[in-house]
Amino acid sequence: MSVLRAHGTLKLVVLAAAAAVLAGCGTPVNRAPVEDRGTFAGSASGTPGSVAPALPDPKTLPGAENAGKPGYYTVKPGDTLIRIGLESGQSWKDIARWNNLENANLIEVGQVLRVIPPSATTVAANVASDTGVVTRPIAPPGVAPVPKPGASAPAGTATAPATPAPAPEPQPVATGGDAVNFIWPSSGSLIAGFDEARNKGLDIAGKAGDPVLAAADGRVVYAGAGLRGYGNLVILKHNNTFLTAYAHNQTLLVKEDQNVRRGQKIAEMGSTDADRVKLHFEVRRQGKPVDPARYLPAR
Numbered sequence: 494m495s496v497l498r499a500h501g502t503l504k505l506v507v508l509a510a511a512a513a514v515l516a517g518c519g520t521p522v523n524r525a526p527v528e529d530r531g532t533f534a535g536s537a538s539g540t541p542g543s544v545a546p547a548l549p550d551p552k553t554l555p556g557a558e559n560a561g562k563p564g565y566y567t568v569k570p571g572d573t574l575i576r577i578g579l580e581s582g583q584s585w586k587d588i589a590r591w592n593n594l595e596n597a598n599l600i601e602v603g604q605v606l607r608v609i610p611p612s613a614t615t616v617a618a619n620v621a622s623d624t625g626v627v628t629r630p631i632a633p634p635g636v637a638p639v640p641k642p643g644a645s646a647p648a649g650t651a652t653a654p655a656t657p658a659p660a661p662e663p664q665p666v667a668t669g670g671d672a673v674n675f676i677w678p679s680s681g682s683l684i685a686g687f688d689e690a691r692n693k694g695l696d697i698a699g700k701a702g703d704p705v706l707a708a709a710d711g712r713v714v715y716a717g718a719g720l721r722g723y724g725n726l727v728i729l730k731h732n733n734t735f736l737t738a739y740a741h742n743q744t745l746l747v748k749e750d751q752n753v754r755r756g757q758k759i760a761e762m763g764s765t766d767a768d769r770v771k772l773h774f775e776v777r778r779q780g781k782p783v784d785p786a787r788y789l790p791a792r
Contacts (some may be wrong), residue, residue: 516716536648556605564609567601579728583610584714584782586749602662671690671771673731675788676709676755678739679762679772686786694738694775701743705760707753708774710738710788715746724765724772729753736780740773741765 559565566577574597578585589597591607600606681703685696711729714736718725723740727747730736743763753759764770776785 494525495597521743533779554601554604556607557603559605559607564607566606566608568602568604568606570602572600572602573598574600575715575717577606577608578714579720579736579738579777580780582730582734582777583608583710584730585691586714593620626699626766660675673709673735673788674755675737675776675790676706677702677789677792678706678708678737681762681772684771687782687784690781694773695785697772699762699772699776701763703762703772704771705742705762707741707755707757707759708776709735709755711737711753713747713749713753715749716749718765722766725760725763727759729759734779736775736777738773738775738777740775741767741771743770 510610524781532546560567566581574585574588588606588608591611617709635745679697679699681697681699683695684698685692687695707729711731711733714730715728720726725740725742726747728736739760741763746760762770762772774785776783776788
């Protein structure tokens with residue numbers, strides 16, 4: 494009899510435990526938070542699968558309307574104002590001023606920069622002709638336009654006798670070495686000649702501290718080490734056609750905007766950003782590197 498009573502008690506305990514387990518299934522314990530991956534950022538309704546509003550169009554970069562026009566330059570990856578000045582034959586400070594750049598270090602890829610001086614008296618008039626584009630000057634303010642041949646004067650206007658205008662003086666054209674009389678910037682031996690693809694100037698050997706001379710009269714438009722591959726660099730502007738560059742110097746002896754004379758010592762030879770002591774010398778005609786040997790006197 495006692496055995497039956499014990500068996501019944503055990504059965505009640507088992508049933509009670511089972512009821513407790515079933516009751517626990519209805520109440521979540523330590524439930525993990527739910528992450529809804531169907532809602533896109535920016536959705537107004539938060540409904541899964543809704544699409545975020547379209548992003549605005551990319552901003553229009555400064556000067557974009559001038560892209561491709563003569564006298565303008567489109568910034569490429571890796572460009573700096575110093576390099577753009579060298580490539581266009583201009584001072585980087587002038588380019589910054591012409592484009593109203595408050596910070597010369599902040600230029601953007603795709604930005605279009607003016608690289609020629611603004612002109613108040615001329616405008617490029619693209620005239621269709623067999624010979625190409627014609628640029629026609631505009632009369633300055635206060636100067637009456639010249640009537641076309643055969644055109645009649647307005648009624649009531651006295652016509653003065655026609656006086657032939659004096660022929661304009663021919664403008665000097667930079668050809669060969671005639672525009673600027675260059676001298677060799679160093680007396681060292683030539684170790685590498687000009688190669689348009691691999692060496693944009695001449696490499697001249699020497700010892701550290703040897704004098705580097707200005708090849709012609711000019712103005713210092715850059716003096717520093719901000720152009721990769723050139724080390725301590727001096728750039729001289731001689732006129733609106735020619736620049737010269739002097740690279741890898743040990744010491745710079747001139748400052749930007751300083752006027753120098755032909756033969757003046759402007760630096761000391763060195764090996765900055767180079768594999769040996771040497772002077773790398775470039776002549777640039779309207780920004781394009783040309784063979785300096787064509788403009789230097791024979792040794």
